[in-house]
Amino acid sequence: MQLPFEIVETPELEALEAGRLLFAGPVEFLKGVVAMDGLPPADRVEVCFAGRSNVGKSSLINAVTGRKAIARASNTPGRTQEINFFTTGEDLFLVDLPGYGYANAPLPVVEKWQRLLKNYLSGRQTLRRTFVLIDARHGAKAVDEEIMTLLDKAAVTFQVVMTKIDKVKKSDLDAALDRTRKALSNHPAAFPEIVLTSSEKGDGIDVLRAIIASID
Numbered sequence: 001m002q003l004p005f006e007i008v009e010t011p012e013l014e015a016l017e018a019g020r021l022l023f024a025g026p027v028e029f030l031k032g033v034v035a036m037d038g039l040p041p042a043d044r045v046e047v048c049f050a051g052r053s054n055v056g057k058s059s060l061i062n063a064v065t066g067r068k069a070i071a072r073a074s075n076t077p078g079r080t081q082e083i084n085f086f087t088t089g090e091d092l093f094l095v096d097l098p099g100y101g102y103a104n105a106p107l108p109v110v111e112k113w114q115r116l117l118k119n120y121l122s123g124r125q126t127l128r129r130t131f132v133l134i135d136a137r138h139g140a141k142a143v144d145e146e147i148m149t150l151l152d153k154a155a156v157t158f159q160v161v162m163t164k165i166d167k168v169k170k171s172d173l174d175a176a177l178d179r180t181r182k183a184l185s186n187h188p189a190a191f192p193e194i195v196l197t198s199s200e201k202g203d204g205i206d207v208l209r210a211i212i213a214s215i216d
Contacts, residue, residue: 005181019213023209027094031085033082044092046126046127047130048094050097051163063202081109100146145187148186157190162180173196
């Protein structure tokens with residue numbers, strides 16, 4: 001019997017090549033946004049990356065785009081409070097959302113960026129998919145379910161990407177996947193396949209590129 005939320009199969013060669021070509025061209029940082037009125041025109045497809053602090057989001061974006069430091073990782077969790085837009089050619093925005101789940105930032109700051117996050121997710125018509133990053137060493141946590149619930153309410157399809165699979169034994173990865181699948185079963189906006197990645201080793205990066213290239 002096939003498990004719900006199975007690991008995505010390796011795409012066909014044609015899809016992998018489309019993903020490679022998408023990121024072989026120009027990828028540029030466009031702007032960081034701190035309020036809804038600063039958003040760029042909604043004139044192309046968008047995909048965004050969400051994840052709790054220290055899940056490896058910047059490293060994954062750098063790996064997917066093939067750029068060493070286009071997304072800057074902060075040494076202080078929760079420091080990045082902007083929605084960062086990157087252009088991929090003329091047809092796609094990659095969007096890096098602020099890390100969530102870090103309680104040590106001042107409360108007014110946390111509330112401000114949570115409000116921005118909610119407004120963006122619920123109000124951006126061109127947003128086609130959110131990639132929710134989950135640390136393979138832990139599986140889905142309560143704070144991850146909060147963002148999943150928000151995406152349910154916004155009717156935005158989201159797909160889980162497990163990060164740092166090179167840092168965990170297979171038995172522990174299986175346990176983290178079980179926890180994650182259990183969490184996903186409660187969320188109607190969840191895409192039915194999970195992507196396994198390692199930014200350091202390159203595992204799953206070509207698969208994720210192919211998925212992004214297929215979204216329109």
